Amino acid sequence: MNGTWEALRAVSETGFVLQELIEYLDTHPADAQALSAYRQARDAYEAAKDYYVANYGPLCAENVPDGEMWDWVAQPWPWETEV
Amino acid sequence: MWSYERRLQFPVKIRSTDARAAKIIISQLGGPDGELAASMRYLNQRYAMPYRNVSGMLTDIGTEELAHMEMISAIIHQLTRDLSMEEIKEQGFADYFVDHTLGIYPVSASGVPFSATYFQSKGDPITDLTEDMAAEQKARTTYDNILRLVDDPDILEPIRFLREREIVHFQRFGEALRTVQENLDSRNFYAFNPAFDTGRLEN
Numbered sequence: 712m713n714g715t716w717e718a719l720r721a722v723s724e725t726g727f728v729l730q731e732l733i734e735y736l737d738t739h740p741a742d743a744q745a746l747s748a749y750r751q752a753r754d755a756y757e758a759a760k761d762y763y764v765a766n767y768g769p770l771c772a773e774n775v776p777d778g779e780m781w782d783w784v785a786q787p788w789p790w791e792t793e794v
Numbered sequence: 795m796w797s798y799e800r801r802l803q804f805p806v807k808i809r810s811t812d813a814r815a816a817k818i819i820i821s822q823l824g825g826p827d828g829e830l831a832a833s834m835r836y837l838n839q840r841y842a843m844p845y846r847n848v849s850g851m852l853t854d855i856g857t858e859e860l861a862h863m864e865m866i867s868a869i870i871h872q873l874t875r876d877l878s879m880e881e882i883k884e885q886g887f888a889d890y891f892v893d894h895t896l897g898i899y900p901v902s903a904s905g906v907p908f909s910a911t912y913f914q915s916k917g918d919p920i921t922d923l924t925e926d927m928a929a930e931q932k933a934r935t936t937y938d939n940i941l942r943l944v945d946d947p948d949i950l951e952p953i954r955f956l957r958e959r960e961i962v963h964f965q966r967f968g969e970a971l972r973t974v975q976e977n978l979d980s981r982n983f984y985a986f987n988p989a990f991d992t993g994r995l996e997n
Binding site: 773 | 797798799800801802803804805806807808847848850851854855858864867868871872962963966969970973
């Protein structure tokens, strides 16, 4: 379970950097430094998502792995935590 | 079009239930300065915004607000799950419970259901962006007040994150308002609605 948490944390962290850059670029579309940071953040986010999906399960209903069962509804939702 | 990603924008992992805290924090779901109002405000204002970078920003921030709504709902859910009848009565949760049991319903802290009157979409970029800046400050004040009322670190962390987002979005809306003002027709001295009156000035 700890690995899941770490991998999800990496998705959240890279996703947050990307979100922040997207909103900044909306009002600063010609900022070369921000554009380059955007490209790096996007690649880091894609890599973190790919790692999570390959090891722990789908993040989107579009990337449910092939199998006998519909994995999308088999795992906990983000608001559920094991206590 | 939207797609859903199965994660919260910032993690919410609350170990102890607390119905009193839930009743305060629910204002940021269904209250006058909450995340539902924020998202609906920005996503509805996009269409009359004549500057493409500003309507893009309203789309991106309006979408982020949906993720904030999900975080607030996760906090309320985790603060109230598995409450006993004794806890519901002792922690002042009976009035919410009678209508919604432990379901999530958008109300303010005083129990008033969500209303579209909490936001405007005026069809005037200057008016709308000025409202957006005020809305971010009002939400920030609400988070400040929540931080004064709650002391569980599991709750404080995601609330502090949300508070910081209000400050960043206030900054973005300020930049957007400046863009709009810089692009006003030089004959539009009194800043009449640049989304509606511009064409009329040329006649």
